[in-house]
Amino acid sequence: MGLRGKVAIVTGSTSGIGLGIARALAAEGAAILLNGFGPADAIAALREELAANHGVQVHYSAADMTKPDEIAAMVAEARRELGGADILVNNAGIQHTAAIADFPAGKWDAVIAINLSAAFHAMQAAIPGMKGAGWGRIINIASAHGLVASAQKSAYVAAKHGMVGLTKVAAIELANDGITCNAICPGWVLTPLVQAQLDARAQATGRSAAEEERALLAEKQPMLRFTQPEQIGALCVFLCSDAAATMTGAPISIDGGWTLQ
Numbered sequence: 001m002g003l004r005g006k007v008a009i010v011t012g013s014t015s016g017i018g019l020g021i022a023r024a025l026a027a028e029g030a031a032i033l034l035n036g037f038g039p040a041d042a043i044a045a046l047r048e049e050l051a052a053n054h055g056v057q058v059h060y061s062a063a064d065m066t067k068p069d070e071i072a073a074m075v076a077e078a079r080r081e082l083g084g085a086d087i088l089v090n091n092a093g094i095q096h097t098a099a100i101a102d103f104p105a106g107k108w109d110a111v112i113a114i115n116l117s118a119a120f121h122a123m124q125a126a127i128p129g130m131k132g133a134g135w136g137r138i139i140n141i142a143s144a145h146g147l148v149a150s151a152q153k154s155a156y157v158a159a160k161h162g163m164v165g166l167t168k169v170a171a172i173e174l175a176n177d178g179i180t181c182n183a184i185c186p187g188w189v190l191t192p193l194v195q196a197q198l199d200a201r202a203q204a205t206g207r208s209a210a211e212e213e214r215a216l217l218a219e220k221q222p223m224l225r226f227t228q229p230e231q232i233g234a235l236c237v238f239l240c241s242d243a244a245a246t247m248t249g250a251p252i253s254i255d256g257g258w259t260l261q
């Protein structure tokens, strides 16, 4: 319960990695602002589950991460409804795969907006309050693709490299304000975002989903297993702890060895 009294905003926390992070922070006693898309009844059930299991306040904001004014309103809502914005996890993200020559400009803009610019806008809104409190934790969910590239993912790789750069700048600017800013760089995590890529591959090759899973892992990761959202949640809890107080600006790999090669 090391985070009792803290408020955590986790963008894109109605699914996948963000949900794993929200669960891990709630288990440590943090009040949670959930964000992301999904059916209203599923989101209401998530709110109830987190509040009941961990005895924490849970608020939901439907802010669209492509819209800077909604992002600022989300941070204001965390302050108003939950009493602060001590921990900011910039996690919301989308993917689109196509060669640069065929990449739709609208998809490029959407990937950059959600996977990179949203983090800038959320940080801009949250940092003054963190400075006032003399404590803050900003965790940017980048990717192995923040450190190395793959074909067909120009917008995603550009956004994730940008996320690592943004993290370093924030770490320097906030170094003596009690605020750390780090980037987590996961390898493959089996979430809806990756399942869509597996389904597209299976359709293209005619192979089974299980065969595509093995092939996907083997192409990039020496370790032939997926990282679990709970493991990324546990890493976030560590980054919020006093043990990590001087860890800042770091791109932290949790990638089954992907970026070693």
Ligand code: NAD
Pocket: 011, 012, 013, 014, 015, 016, 017, 018, 035, 036, 037, 038, 063, 064, 065, 066, 091, 092, 093, 094, 114, 115, 141, 142, 143, 144, 185, 186, 187, 188, 189, 190, 191, 192, 193, 194
């Ligand atoms: P996911 O598709 O399961 O979840 C994405 C979340 O973002 C959902 O809650 C969705 O509603 C939300 N979202 C999407 N567009 C939004 C918008 N405009 N406004 C607000 N919320 C929006 O995906 P995931 O795999 O859990 O990905 C989470 C993060 O982790 C992303 O930034 C992704 O790039 C990163 N990541 C994922 C993997 C992986 O293998 N899954 C690996 C490395 C990094």
